[in-house]
Amino acid sequence: MKDHVDRLREQWAREIPDLDTEPMAILGRALRLTQLLRSGIEQGFAEFGLDRGEFDVIATLRRAGPPYRLTPTDLYSTLMISSGGLTHRLGRLGKAGLIRREQSPHDGRSVHVTLTDAGIALAEEAFRKDMASEAKHLAHLTSKERKALAELLRKLLSGVEKETGPAR
Numbered sequence: 001m002k003d004h005v006d007r008l009r010e011q012w013a014r015e016i017p018d019l020d021t022e023p024m025a026i027l028g029r030a031l032r033l034t035q036l037l038r039s040g041i042e043q044g045f046a047e048f049g050l051d052r053g054e055f056d057v058i059a060t061l062r063r064a065g066p067p068y069r070l071t072p073t074d075l076y077s078t079l080m081i082s083s084g085g086l087t088h089r090l091g092r093l094g095k096a097g098l099i100r101r102e103q104s105p106h107d108g109r110s111v112h113v114t115l116t117d118a119g120i121a122l123a124e125e126a127f128r129k130d131m132a133s134e135a136k137h138l139a140h141l142t143s144k145e146r147k148a149l150a151e152l153l154r155k156l157l158s159g160v161e162k163e164t165g166p167a168r
Helices: 004-015 022-046 052-063 072-079 083-095 117-140 143-164
Strands: 099-103 111-115
Touching: 004 022, 022 052, 022 117, 052 072, 052 083, 052 099, 052 111, 052 117, 072 083, 072 111, 083 099, 111 117
Parallel strands: none
Antiparallel strands: 099 111
């Protein structure tokens, strides 16, 4: 059964027969999957009153473990966003009662961002729903195929990160 990428490769093979389009077979499919799945993922977070960026903030705090607290610098470094972008997200999350900003007990000039109990609960609930939704898409593959694909993607990502750096 041919997919969208197969059809594109056939067209390119007809137009430029000497060009190897194998990268499209892998990276083109990865991009297409991202494009097809992104809106559903974002829609899932919207059901919780969050956009993707806001979910990323509360998920990062939740993954940090108790006391679910990080500095803004740790957050924007982990999320690879600007400090201004983080400030906007923190403002919205604070108004929603999902995070609070607190002075550091060790340094009066530093601020910590802490997930509230409501934020902890929402982060977990949204993540559970996201994983259930994404698992449905993977049902087309056997457990063995999923493990093999995950390992191959890990190997590819590791190689790309060595070339470009992990922060890209």
